[in-house]
Amino acid sequence: MNEDNRRNTKKMAKKSIIYFFLGAFTLIQLFPFYWLVTFSFKSNTEIFDSHNLAGLPKVWRLENYTDALLGGGILTYFLNSVFYSAVTVAVSTILAAMAAYAIIRMNWKFKGIAAMIFTLGIMIPVQATLLPLFQALDRMELRQGYLGLLLPYIAFAMPMSIMILSGFYRSVPREIEEAACIDGCGIYAMFFRIILPIVRPGIATASIFAFLNTWNELLFANTFVDKQELKTLPVGIMSFVGEHSTNWGVIGAGMVVATLPTVVIYFLLSKQVQESLTIGAVKG
Numbered sequence: 001m002n003e004d005n006r007r008n009t010k011k012m013a014k015k016s017i018i019y020f021f022l023g024a025f026t027l028i029q030l031f032p033f034y035w036l037v038t039f040s041f042k043s044n045t046e047i048f049d050s051h052n053l054a055g056l057p058k059v060w061r062l063e064n065y066t067d068a069l070l071g072g073g074i075l076t077y078f079l080n081s082v083f084y085s086a087v088t089v090a091v092s093t094i095l096a097a098m099a100a101y102a103i104i105r106m107n108w109k110f111k112g113i114a115a116m117i118f119t120l121g122i123m124i125p126v127q128a129t130l131l132p133l134f135q136a137l138d139r140m141e142l143r144q145g146y147l148g149l150l151l152p153y154i155a156f157a158m159p160m161s162i163m164i165l166s167g168f169y170r171s172v173p174r175e176i177e178e179a180a181c182i183d184g185c186g187i188y189a190m191f192f193r194i195i196l197p198i199v200r201p202g203i204a205t206a207s208i209f210a211f212l213n214t215w216n217e218l219l220f221a222n223t224f225v226d227k228q229e230l231k232t233l234p235v236g237i238m239s240f241v242g243e244h245s246t247n248w249g250v251i252g253a254g255m256v257v258a259t260l261p262t263v264v265i266y267f268l269l270s271k272q273v274q275e276s277l278t279i280g281a282v283k284g
Contacts, residue, residue: 036259040064040252047248053193060248067070067239068253076229077236078257083146084232085214089155089207095197096153096161096206101191103162104169105177130223138225148224149232153214160213168202169195204269209267215258234256 001221014234031054039047039058041064052058102108103115133152142148172195180190194205221232240246 015105021188026201033259036252036255037232040249040256040257042249042252044246044248047252063259064247064253068250072236072240072250072254074236074254074257076232077233080230080263081215081233081258084149084153085211087150088157088212088214089110089190091150092154092161093203094209094249096158097196097203098191099158100162100165101169113269118159118162120164126156126213126219130219133220140274143226146230148198149220149230151215152220152224153271157213164206164209165199168199172198191203207275208265208269212262215262 033052038056040055041060041062043059043061045060046052046057047201099114101120103111129152137143137148137151142151176194176198177190185194216234217232218234219239220251221235222238225231233254237251237258240251240254
């Protein structure tokens with residue numbers, strides 16, 4: 001009995017230590033979001049008050065959100081970002097799913113070259129493509145509309161999505177496709193009805209990467225679009241910084257608005273992401 005008690009005590013002590021460090025790690029990760037939310041309700045005087053850097057606001061300034069959403073045009077920028085992100089995720093994921101399947105599962109002459117080109121898309125820095133893309137979009141007169149951003153966003157989202165989905169396609173047994181062919185299933189029906197549901201966790205993972213990269217992108221959005229009403233949320237928040245004075249509480253409110261969709265998207269797709277990590281651990 002004494003030995004059992006000692007073992008139980010040791011297990012409880014280990015669990016307590018683990019839970020302590022996990023709790024501390026959780027608080028450290030949540031603190032920046034807490035600070036941002038409290039920051040968004042403060043005035044400039046409170047924000048720069050050294051005695052209340054991380055404390056709750058003395059006066060909760062709800063007008064910061066009103067000024068950001070209505071007066072600062074954040075709502076328009078927010079809807080633009082939603083549009084760009086939704087179209088980019090939908091188009092790039094579908095194209096990447098088909099391209100990755102063709103590269104991994106089909107035998108054709110130039111699939112090695114195609115795979116190398118998409119790999120280069122991950123390796124080349126985005127900044128190195130800024131000038132040639134700007135000149136190309138300007139000559140095609142695409143900088144006055146949505147395509148000026150959508151085309152680069154989709155093109156740069158595809159390489160990472162193809163790399164993610166390629167790993168999932170390799171884990172799918174070929175016997176499934178052979179059985180589908182024997183049953184008279186065509187290539188398109190097999191792909192959309194059988195293969196895509198199997199790699200759904202991979203699609204969720206690729207979608208999250210594409211969404212985050214598009215939602216947080218600033219360089220292209222600030223360069224490739226001329227019309228102010230077509231620009232995205234990061235550009236809109238940046239425009240709040242004044243030459244002589246800046247209302248930092250309004251900027252904080254805009255940053256909270258920009259952060260919430262990423263949190264919601266993660267919670268909606270967290271189950272699929274966890275499944276993808278489990279599949280990777282088992283298969284790899």
